[in-house]
Amino acid sequence: MRNINTGRKLFNRDTLVLFGPAWLVMMADMDASSYIGAAQTGATLGYGLIWLMLVLIIPLYIVQELAGRISIATRDGLGNIIRKNYGKKIASLVALPMALTDMVTYGIEYLGIGIGLEIMGLSIYYTIPAIYLIHILIVTRKKYNQAEKPLLIMSFFLIIALLLSLSLRGFISMSSPLSNPIMIKPTSGYFFLLAANVGAVIMPFMIFFQASATGLKLTGIDNTSIKISRPRSVTIMRKETLAGAIMTELLMIIAQMAFAGIPHASHASFFSTPGELGSVLTPIAGSLSPIVLGFGLIGAGFIALIAISLGSAWGIAESLNISKNSYWLVYILESLPAAIAIMFINPSSMISLVLYLLIFFVFTLVAPMTMLWIIGRNKKIMGDLVLSKKNEAVYLVMFALIVATACIAVAT
Template sequence: MLDVSTSHHWKIPAILKTWGPGLIVMLADTDAGCLITAAQSGAQWGYTMILPQIVLIPILYMVQEITVRLGIVTKKGHGTLIRENFGRGWAWLAAGTLAISSIGALLTEFAGVAGVGQLFGVSKWVTIPIATVILIAIAFLGSYRRTEKIGILFGLGELAFIIAMLMVHPDLHAMGQGMLTIPWRHSSYVYLVAANVGAVIMPWMIFYQQSAIVDKHLAVTAIKKERHDTFFGTLLTQGIMLVFIITFAATLYHSGAHRPLGTVVEMANGLAPFLGTWPTRILLGVSMLGGAMVAALVVALAGTWGITEVLNWHHSLNEPFNRKSAGFYIIYVLAHVIGAVLVLVNFDIVGLAVTVEVINALMLPIVLGFLLVLEATALPPKYRMHGWYKWLVWILSGIVMAFGLYMIGPTLQLW
C-alpha cells in the first residue's frame, strides 16, 4: 500500500482538494428509503438493531475502498472496466440492471421529497417539479467539484435529526443491553437485518464513487486521503442510521406504539407525541429532504455514468453541454424526469418498488463479484489486497451477497 503521510496531510486545503467522492456517496447511502428502514427497525426491534449497524461499518468501508484504488489507479469508471475486462455482454447486463435500479431509487427519493412537502401542507405538484429543476440544473454547472459540494451540503441536512435523538433522552443502560441481544430466531428480525444490509450497501454506490474519483482527476498519491474520505463518510452514514434507530427505539418501541412507518408522514405521526408536532416536522423534514436530494443526485449520476461508460460515450461533468457530451446530459435529465413523472401520476410505485428490491438483491452479488475480480486483475500487483485482509474482504462480501439473495424470498413472499 502507498504511504503518502506527510506533515501537511491533514491541512484543510489538502483535505478539501481530495475529499468528496466518499463523503457524498455515503451521505447518499442514507437516503429516504434507508432512513425509513432505520426508523422501522428501531420502532419494531428497539436497540437490538444497533449492533448490526456497527458490524456493517467495516464491510461498507472495505467495499467502497476498492473503488478508490480502481478509480485512481486505472483512471476508468466501473462500467468501462467491466466492458474492457469482461466484454460488452456483461457490461450491458450491469448497465441495464443499474439503470432500472437507479430509476427505482429515484422514485423513492421523489416520494421522500413529496412526503416532506406533505408535512407542511405543500402539494407534490409543487415540491417534485422544484426538486427536479434544481437537480437537473446542478449537473449543468460545468464542474464535478461544484456538483459535489452542493450534494454534500444537501446531505449534511441529515445531521439535523441528532437534535431529535438528544431530545428523547435515550436510556444508555437499555442501549447496552440491546446491543447484547440478538433475536436471530425471529424471522422478522432477520428480514429487517437483511433489509438494513441492502439499505447500507447499494450497487449504485460502487459505480458512483469510482466514476466520481475519475472525474475529479485524482493522482495516485491521493489514495490514502481518499481512504480517509471514505472511512469518515462510512462512520457518518452509519452514525445517521444509528441516530434514527435510537430515536425511534427510545420512543415508539419503548412505549409499545409499534405503528407502521412506511412513509415520511407515518414517521412524523409516530414521533410527534414525543417531540411535539412542529419540532418533529422541522427536524424530520430537514433530515429526509437532505437525504433524498443528495441521493437523487448521486443515484442519477451513477446510472448515467454506468450507461455512458458501457456505450463508450463522453461522460464527464467537467465537460459543458455540446454534441459530444449531449448523450450524457440527456440520460441524466431523462432519469430525473421519468422518476418525477411516475411519482406525480401515482404510477404503481408499490409494485415497482418490489421489483426494484429484487433487482437490487440480484445485482448486489453481480456487482460485488465484478468488483472483487476487477480488484484482483485490473490493478497492478502493488495496489491489490494481500494476505489475510484479502480473504477477510472476500468472506465478508460473500456474507453480504448471501443476505442480498436472501432478500429475494421475503420480497416475493416465497418464504
C-alpha cells in the same frame, strides 16, 4: 515546489483537495429508503440492531475502498474499465440492472423529498416538478467538482437534522427490553429487518459513483499545480471512506433510536403522509420533531438523488460508450418516470415495498461486486494497487455474508 507529502499545512491541503467522492457517496447511502428502513427497525426492535450497524461499517468500507482504489489505479470510471478490459456486453450486464433498480430508487427519493416539503406546507404536485428540474440542472449544467460543493454543505445539514431528531425524541429507558443493543430473535420478521438493513448499506450506484467521481476528481487535480503521489491519494481516500462509513452507520443508528418503540410506527404506511408521520412523532418528541425530520428527509433525498443520478448515468454511459455530450439525455430519461409516477401512485403502496426492495438490492450487487473483485486482483490493471491475497480473502468473505443474509431472509 515544496513536497506535498511534507509539512502540516500541505498535509491539510491535499486532504481537502481530494475530499468529496467517498464522503458524498456515504451520505447518499443514508437516503430516504435507508431512513425508512432504519425507522421501521427502530419502531419494531428498538435499539436491537445497533450491533449490526456497527458491524456493517466493515463491509461498507471494504467494498467502497476497492472502488476508490480501482479509480486511483486507472484514473477512470468503473464502466469504462469493464468495457475496455472485458467487453461491452459484460459492462452492460453489470450496469443495466443497476439502472433498473435506480429508477425505483428515484421514486423513493422524490417521495422522501416531497413528504419533507409537504410538512412545510408545500404540495407535492408543485414541489416534485421543481425538484426534478433543479436536479436535472445540477447534473447537466455543472461539472462534478462544481456540483460537489453544495452537496457537501447539505450533507452536514443532514447530520444536524438527524441529531436534532434524536435530541427531541430522547432515549428510551434502560429498563425497557427495547434498549438492548444486541437483540437476537430467530424469527422471520427479525431476519427480514436484518436483511433490509444489510441491503441499505451498499447499493450498486455507490460503487459506480465512487469509482467515477474519484477518477474525475484526480483528473481535475492533475491539471493543476498541485501534485499528489499515488500512495498519498490512496491513503487519503481510505481515511475519507472509513470516516464516511462510520458516519453513515452512526446516522442509521440515530434514525433507529429516534423511532425506537414509537407506537404505530412499526407499520410501513406511517411514512406515507406528513399527517401520519407527525401523529406518531409528536406525542413523544414534540411538535417540532416532524419539521426537523422533514428537513432530514429533504437533505437525505436530495443528496441521494444527485449521487444516484451521477453514478447510474456514469455507469450506463461508460459501459455503452456513450459520448459525454449525450450524458444529459441519460440523466433526464432515467429519473423522469419516477418523478411523474410519484405524483399519481398512492405513496403508502410504494412505501410498503421499500423494505422488500432493500433486500432485492442485495442481489443486484452480485454483478458489480464480482467485477470489483475481478478487476482488483488483475495486476495488469491495478499495478502496485492490486489486491493482496489477504485482502482478497476478506473481500470475498464480506461478499458471501452480504448475499447470505438476503438469502436467509427470502428463505424464511
